[in-house]
Each structure stands twice: as structure tokens, then as C-alpha cells.
Amino acid sequence: MSTAKRNIQKICNDSKDGSVLYEFGGEGYKSSVRHFLESSTDVAAYAVQPGSETTLVEIMKVIAKEKVPFAVKGGGHAMCPGFSSTTGAQISMMRFKQVKYDEKAKTLDVGAGCLWDEVYREVAKFKRNVVGGASADGVGVAGWLLGGGYSLKTNKYGLGIDNVLKYRIVLPNGRIRTATKDDKDTKDLYQALRGGGNNFGIVTQFTLKTHPQTATFGASLSFPGTREDRVKAAIVKFVKEESRPEAAIVSAFRHTLRNGKREYNISVLCVFDAPRPSRRADIPFRMFADLMKGSASFTSNPVGWNARGATTTLETLPDADVQNAGPEDGSDLEESGFREMTADEMHDIISPYDLEPRVPFQVVSDPDIDSAIEENASFAVSPSTLTARGASRGGLTAMKGVGELAARGRFHCIMVSKYTKKLIDAVAREAEAAAQSLKAKNGQMVLIDIWPFLPSIFDNSPRGAAWPHKKGAAFGPLLAYFRWEKAEDDKFWLRKMKTALKNIEKVALEEGCTTGKLPYYSNTSLEDVTARMIYRDNLKSLQKVRAKYDPDDVMGNTGGYKIPLPK
Known part of the structure; x- marks a missing residue:
């Protein structure tokens, strides 16, 4: 680790693009490792903010050579510990902030460090919009797009990955590629990035379709x-x-x-x-x-x-x-x-x-x-510590204020194709049952949502994406979101969440609202969901693409739902 750190420090010092390596402590470090919840933030050995693709290429070469554990963070809204956080080298993409509209092509280039808030503000100047995150407040572009992307515009335009025209990516070997559906050399990579997560390198820029906005x-x-x-x-x-x-x-x-x-x-x-x-x-x-x-x-x-x-x-x-x-x-x-x-x-x-x-x-x-519900009611929370796995690393103790919220929590989901009265009743019933433990187990919130989509949402989705979805087979996530205060209650609340969704899924099966074999949505699933559960029958072909672009398993040193290399 020390050799890699020295080399990355030199790369940043020699760069002309403002790249910086941050030691533990200080606002630059905190900004680089900060996540939405403290439970998904880890104590990185150091953090680096590359200022350009050129510098990122050199950093990736060091990481590959030294086999450095690392993580890549866009907006920091990943809920699962260790997915975009690490005890090794934390790469923050926050300097990749460009948002550029092409008026002739009516496309938008978006840097991987952008948040949806700033993307919407920029594209609105042209009376256009994009298929983006439904929750604009602080959600990052990169993770949302690489996972699939359900949106308030999905009924009309499909998923986020159905609206990406081009990817710029730094491959694990340090090469920069532009992947498009029509380029014979990169069309396999383009399709793999349509829901394939962080398995193939570090995406630096997305080129998106835009749509008229009234x-x-x-x-x-x-x-x-x-x-x-x-x-x-x-x-x-x-x-x-x-x-x-x-x-x-x-x-x-x-x-x-x-x-x-x-x-x-x-x-x-x-x-x-x-x-x-x-x-x-x-x-x-x-x-x-x-x-x-x-x-x-x-x-x-x-x-x-x-x-x-x-x-x-x-x-x-x-x-x-x-x-x-x-x-x-x-x-x-x-x-x-x-x-x-x-x-x-x-x-x-x-x-x-x-x-x-x-x-x-x-x-x-x-x-x-x-007790009426009050407008803008405040919510008092006690400061919480980081996950047990990240509370102390190499003599470093978790910093206060590295979570946007002083809380622990997770998303998880089941996939459903429709909603019936009995399924909606089950959602309300299971939310109520789980909430009975809020006071006894230091809970903050139990939330289960209903987000219905039309049967036609995938009818115009381009074929071939890593994440399986096709015409005539609509489905979306039925999401559970639980938050609590203390690490000692992690196992309890994770079990409670799984039980609630298992009971809801039983009703969904009885009602014909799911098959139980639909692909999980990686953006809102727990960490114990496997790559096979996400990619289903596409997994084997994705393994071949991964072997082509990452034969040395460099991306295996970072977190996420890992597509295994072929044996």
C-alpha cells in the first residue's frame, strides 16, 4: 500500500489538472469518502481526486500493478458497505463535473462526478430534459446509470440505460475507450455497461439522449x-x-x-x-x-x-x-x-x-x-458510529460527519410487474409490523413504497443490455428502506427487512404480480444479492466481456456486485 500511495502522490503532484491525494483527516478527505449514510462510509487509507482522464489512467496503472484495494465514488448514495467505499484507496470522481449540451445532436455529455440536481438545472436552459434519478437531492449520475435507472420518465422513455448513447471509460489496463452501440470494437463493452455496474473499468462520461420538456x-x-x-x-x-x-x-x-x-x-x-x-x-x-x-x-x-x-x-x-x-x-x-x-x-x-x-x-x-403530522417536522437523531468493519483501520478511527445523515440503513427490494389491492394491503401490513420495533431497537424509519409502472415501459428499450429487460415484460422495484442508529442493531434490522419483503413477495406470487425469478435491481438491493440474481441468463455472456476487458481482475479489488471471470 505504501508504494502505491507514494506513486499516486507523485502522479498528483506532477499533474497539471488539479489532482489531489488527501491523507486521513481534513475536509478534502471527508468530502472524498462521504456517503449518504454513515453505515456505507468506510475509513479509507487515503483518498484521491483525479482531475482528468489522463491522471486517472496513471492511477489505474498503479492500482493494477500493486493490486490495491480501492473504491470509486460518484455521488455517494450507494447503501451497501464496501460498494463505493473502502479501507484502501478511495477514488472520488467529484472533479469530473462537466455538463455540455449539443444543440445540433440534442444530446448531453455528463461527467461521472455530477449529481442529478446540476444536470437538470443545466439542461433546463434548453427546454430539454433527461431520464434521470427520481430523487434529485444529492443522487449521483454514475451509480444510478450504471445500475439501470428507474425514473419518473420511465413510463414514456424507458430506463436510464435505454437513453445512454455513449460511454467514456478508463479500462483496468489504463486505456481510454469510447463505447457505442455502432462501433464494432466496443459494442460489446457498450452493452455490458448498460446495467453492468463497475465491473469493466471507471466510466468518466455519459452521453445521454435528451427529450423535450414542457x-x-x-x-x-x-x-x-x-x-x-x-x-x-x-x-x-x-x-x-x-x-x-x-x-x-x-x-x-x-x-x-x-x-x-x-x-x-x-x-x-x-x-x-x-x-x-x-x-x-x-x-x-x-x-x-x-x-x-x-x-x-x-x-x-x-x-x-x-x-x-x-x-x-x-x-x-x-x-x-x-x-x-x-x-x-x-x-x-x-x-x-x-x-x-x-x-x-x-x-x-x-x-x-x-x-x-x-x-x-x-x-x-x-x-x-x-399528534398531527407537522409541516417540515424536524427529526432528532443521535450521532452514530460507522460499521464495525470500518470503525478503526490501521490506527485510524472513524471521523464524525462523514455521513450526510447520522444514521445507518439499507435499501432492499423485490421486483413486481403490477400492483393489486391485496399486494398494497400487504405492503401496509408489513410496514406496520416492522415498525413495532422502532423504539426498542433504536430505529428511525421503516418505509416500504409503491411505484407502479405501465406494462409498456420496456416496449422501446434497445435490446442487448447487461441488465435483462425486454418488450412485453414490465417490472419494477418494490422498495423497502429502513434506517436505524446503532451498529449493534444492524443484524436485527436487516433480518426484519428481509422478513417483510419475503412476506410481501409471497402475496405478490399468489396475486401473479411476480414470478420470483425476475432480475434484482442492483441500485436498491442488499449486499448478499448475487450477480446471478441480477443478471440471470445474461451472466455467462457478461463473464466473457469481463475477461476481454479485465483479464487480470483489477476491478475485483473494488466492491459491488462482481461478475466473476470465467473459470
Whole structure:
């Protein structure tokens, strides 16, 4: 390690591009190793920020020669420990920040160190947009795209990997290649990178298709758990009736612990990727707006357009009068928090997975319960330590503040092709069952979501991708996201999450919503999911591609779902 470190230090010192090697400690080191949660951050021996492909090439040559354990970090939202973090050499791609629009080709070049927030801001200048991360707040481009990429635009344009035209990559041997589908020398590499993760080298730039972007329409809603039956019925109604690819919802059944008291709410993010229809009958999400209208009160401030904290009290209407009530032009929906907005404003709508949002929910309160959900409610968490595997390395002790959130947690998922009432009931039931342990086991949040897609989402997906998806076989992740405070509770919460999803999967099988053999989605799976479970029948061909581009297994020294070399 010391030889490799000295050589990489010299490479950085001799570079003309601002490349820097950071020792343990200091803000440069912390920025390089920092991840979304502390549980997925490790204590790297040192961190390096290459400033160009040229410097990255030289660093890769050292790593290959010295067999250095390493990790590559884009945005740092990988949840699994050791996937984009390491106790060896941490490579941060944060200096690869270019975002360049080609007006003639209508494509966008995006550096691997970019976050979706900055990509959206830049492309919006041209009234265009890309198929990108559904949660814009801090999610990195590289990991999301290399894993597949489900988006709020997926109903219309497919996955993120269906919209990548070109990859720039530094191969494990230090060569720089540009991979495209039409280049006979690199078309196998191009397809392997369409969902193949970090198995083939370090991607430095993506060239993406762009699409026209109009105004959008929607809201972010939050209902108290006492309204569970009505919200579930509205979700079922949306799934059955809405077939426009512009309309998307993400609903989360979320239990949190605040000040020692458990709270339960159901969030519904509603996005119509088109201008607001002129007739009420054509406006999507009416079933959710009607729930707002039938509430005793709600906070009238969906995404901060009006004075924060303004509250409107409505008279409760009988259920029979609520459905489809309102003027022909649907103007009453704005009273329920819905509004036409720019794409930038749409991306500022709260993610269903946030506890401390930068923009508040449209909140429904219930006068019949003591604790109403408060707008922008704060969430108190205790500082947590890093994972046991990373708490101390070579005399280095974990630094405070290396997680964007002082918390531990994971994503995990099952894959489903549709949602039925029984499956939605199972989601609510299992979230409730897992949440019973929040207080006793230092839990912060139990969340299980519902994100329905149309059966046609893969109908225009180009064939040949590493991650299996094809026309006529739609599926998407049913996600669980659990957060807790202490490393000593890791095993408990991981078991609890697996149990919840196993029980939900049983119902999904009975309902014909899954086969149990669909490919796992690597961006939201636990670390014990295998490469075969992700790539299924594509694994054998991917092994051959890996042998061609990484015969010395250099990328085997980093984390992630490793495609094994052929035996």
C-alpha cells in the first residue's frame, strides 16, 4: 500500500489538472469518502481526486500493478458497505463535473462526478430534459446509470440505460475507450455497461439522449396513517384507471420515531410530465385531490410557492360528495396543493424517502388524533458510529460527519410487474409490523413504497443490455428502506427487512404480480444479492466481456456486485 500511495502522490503532484491525494483527516478527505449514510462510509487509507482522464489512467496503472484495494465514488448514495467505499484507496470522481449540451445532436455529455440536481438545472436552459434519478437531492449520475435507472420518465422513455448513447471509460489496463452501440470494437463493452455496474473499468462520461420538456403538473402529499384505507383505495383506483405515460406516482408507507413516539404517514408524490389539462375530467390524480378535499384541514403550500406555513381549513364533506366534485376546469385542485410548475420546480418536490425535506409536503392532518403530522417536522437523531468493519483501520478511527445523515440503513427490494389491492394491503401490513420495533431497537424509519409502472415501459428499450429487460415484460422495484442508529442493531434490522419483503413477495406470487425469478435491481438491493440474481441468463455472456476487458481482475479489488471471470 505504501508504494502505491507514494506513486499516486507523485502522479498528483506532477499533474497539471488539479489532482489531489488527501491523507486521513481534513475536509478534502471527508468530502472524498462521504456517503449518504454513515453505515456505507468506510475509513479509507487515503483518498484521491483525479482531475482528468489522463491522471486517472496513471492511477489505474498503479492500482493494477500493486493490486490495491480501492473504491470509486460518484455521488455517494450507494447503501451497501464496501460498494463505493473502502479501507484502501478511495477514488472520488467529484472533479469530473462537466455538463455540455449539443444543440445540433440534442444530446448531453455528463461527467461521472455530477449529481442529478446540476444536470437538470443545466439542461433546463434548453427546454430539454433527461431520464434521470427520481430523487434529485444529492443522487449521483454514475451509480444510478450504471445500475439501470428507474425514473419518473420511465413510463414514456424507458430506463436510464435505454437513453445512454455513449460511454467514456478508463479500462483496468489504463486505456481510454469510447463505447457505442455502432462501433464494432466496443459494442460489446457498450452493452455490458448498460446495467453492468463497475465491473469493466471507471466510466468518466455519459452521453445521454435528451427529450423535450414542457411544464409539469403535480404535488407532494402526506396523509396520516388513520386514512390508510382511503389512500390505498385511491392508489388502486389510479393503477386501474391511469394509462397515460406522463402520469406517475410514488407512494410510501412510512413509520418514523420522533421524540420517542411513533408516527405513521403515507406520502404520495404525484407528477404529470405535461402541462395541466384544461378539463377536470382529464386531470390525473383526482382521486388523491379528493382525499385532500375531504379532509378537515391541510397545509396549503405544496412546494413553497406561497408563504410557508399558510393553512387552509376546509369543512369535511361526506364521502359521496367528494368524488369528482368540483368545477369543470379543475381549478379546485390547486386548493388541494396541485399546481402547474416548471421541471425545476418539479424536481424540488420532496422525495418520498426524505425525513428532513428541503421542501415541505402538502400535509393532511386529522382532528381525531392527538399528534398531527407537522409541516417540515424536524427529526432528532443521535450521532452514530460507522460499521464495525470500518470503525478503526490501521490506527485510524472513524471521523464524525462523514455521513450526510447520522444514521445507518439499507435499501432492499423485490421486483413486481403490477400492483393489486391485496399486494398494497400487504405492503401496509408489513410496514406496520416492522415498525413495532422502532423504539426498542433504536430505529428511525421503516418505509416500504409503491411505484407502479405501465406494462409498456420496456416496449422501446434497445435490446442487448447487461441488465435483462425486454418488450412485453414490465417490472419494477418494490422498495423497502429502513434506517436505524446503532451498529449493534444492524443484524436485527436487516433480518426484519428481509422478513417483510419475503412476506410481501409471497402475496405478490399468489396475486401473479411476480414470478420470483425476475432480475434484482442492483441500485436498491442488499449486499448478499448475487450477480446471478441480477443478471440471470445474461451472466455467462457478461463473464466473457469481463475477461476481454479485465483479464487480470483489477476491478475485483473494488466492491459491488462482481461478475466473476470465467473459470
